[in-house]
Amino acid sequence: xxxxxxxxxxxxxxxxxxxxxxxxxxxxxGWTQTHRISLSVQGQSYSQLVEQSRPLVWQALAQQFQAxxxxxxxxxxxxxxxxxxxxxxxxxxxxxxxxxxAPSPAQLEQFSTFYPNTLALLQPRAPLQQAQVESTAxxxxxxxxxxxxxxxxxxGIPIDQNIHLRFDRQLPAGITGLAFxxxxxxxxxxxxxxxxxxxxxxxxxxxxxxxxILLPAAKELDLQKPIELTFRTEPRYSYQRDIKxxxxxxxxxxxxxxxWMRRSPLDSYAAVMRYVTPGSExxxxxxxxxxxxxxxxxxxxxxxxxxxxWMP
Numbered sequence: 001x002x003x004x005x006x007x008x009x010x011x012x013x014x015x016x017x018x019x020x021x022x023x024x025x026x027x028x029x030g031w032t033q034t035h036r037i038s039l040s041v042q043g044q045s046y047s048q049l050v051e052q053s054r055p056l057v058w059q060a061l062a063q064q065f066q067a068x069x070x071x072x073x074x075x076x077x078x079x080x081x082x083x084x085x086x087x088x089x090x091x092x093x094x095x096x097x098x099x100x101x102a103p104s105p106a107q108l109e110q111f112s113t114f115y116p117n118t119l120a121l122l123q124p125r126a127p128l129q130q131a132q133v134e135s136t137a138x139x140x141x142x143x144x145x146x147x148x149x150x151x152x153x154x155x156g157i158p159i160d161q162n163i164h165l166r167f168d169r170q171l172p173a174g175i176t177g178l179a180f181x182x183x184x185x186x187x188x189x190x191x192x193x194x195x196x197x198x199x200x201x202x203x204x205x206x207x208x209x210x211x212x213i214l215l216p217a218a219k220e221l222d223l224q225k226p227i228e229l230t231f232r233t234e235p236r237y238s239y240q241r242d243i244k245x246x247x248x249x250x251x252x253x254x255x256x257x258x259x260w261m262r263r264s265p266l267d268s269y270a271a272v273m274r275y276v277t278p279g280s281e282x283x284x285x286x287x288x289x290x291x292x293x294x295x296x297x298x299x300x301x302x303x304x305x306x307x308x309x310w311m312p
Contacts, residue, residue: 034075035064039089041080046116046168047145049089051152053078054105061094072096080122087118106154109147109166116146116168142217142224143167146195150231157233159207163188163199170195171221178221181214197221207236239269247272250294 037060039049057076064074076092091113094103098111149164150157171192178190180199187202197215205211212230217223237243247266253259255266265271266285275285284290291297 034077034091035060036077036079038079038081038086041082041119041122045144046089046119047147049080049119050108050114050147053089054108054151057092057108058105061092061099065096065099074099080119082122085122087121088115089118090114106151109149109151114146114166116144142222143169143171144224145227148227148229150229152229153231155232157205157231159205159233160201161205162201163213165197165199165215165227167195167197171197175220179216183212184209186211205233207233209233239272243272244269246297250296 073095078089079086080089147166188199191198215227217226254261276283
């Protein structure tokens with residue numbers, strides 16, 4: 001090759017290599033990688049495995065979002081494992097924009113695609129005699145609860161929320177009555193939408209109350225076993241809805257990192273709780289010398305800690 005062209009050829013090669021490196025770097029950022037976590041299957045039901053996985057999924061999401069600051073979405077595949085065999089149980093797709101709003105593990109169902117029937121692949125059954133098949137068929141073919149909203153043991157449930165039960169197959173249509181129980185008693189109506197059974201309370205639930213729901217294994221639904229769930233409703237007042245707006249209107253202007261009272265910030269829940277003892281009227285932040293200094297707080301000072309009404 002003529003020597004006068006060699007510098008240009010070398011320059012072209014360098015530019016081509018640089019361009020390929022940029023394309024590959026962009027591709028690594030843009031591609032969505034799937035990360036996997038495994039659960040040991042030792043006789044648990046599908047719903048038990050979902051509940052067992054909630055904290056593990058949230059821990060894995062936190063690790064992946066921290067390790068991949070450029071990723072706009074993290075995808076997790078949760079696998080069930082028995083011996084050398086693995087099957088997918090469900091897939092979670094969590095956008096970074098949602099993760100930054102600090103969702104709770106109780107919201108897992110909103111970001112997941114479930115595969116309840118795959119669990120049977122890990123639990124092969126020995127052949128049965130014909131008489132055994134006939135006697136156990138109703139139980140073996142019964143529907144199974146996959147998830148619920150509220151989930152079992154969940155707290156902070158809005159008092160106007162419906163109760164959703166999701167099953168592993170479509171529910172029979174035309175059911176006019178169910179032996180559904182809820183304590184404390186609440187009158188409810190129900191609706192069936194595909195594989196979901198939805199109970200709608202006909203009046204608001206009570207604040208800060210523990211509820212227990214029971215759906216027996218009645219023939220109408222052909223349940224494998226009774227369903228029993230508990231949840232607790234939200235308190236009448238919450239930090240985000242009631243306390244934070246008061247502080248922002250009257251206190252945070254000074255009590256923040258850039259304010260005059262930066263040494264005693266009140267711009268976050270953790271900061272506020274340094275001056276509050278839950279349930280105590282003698283908490284530092286509730287003393288008259290502080291309440292009386294701000295007109296907005298002063299007008300709201302009639303709120304009783306036991307859940308009374310707002311008073312002017």
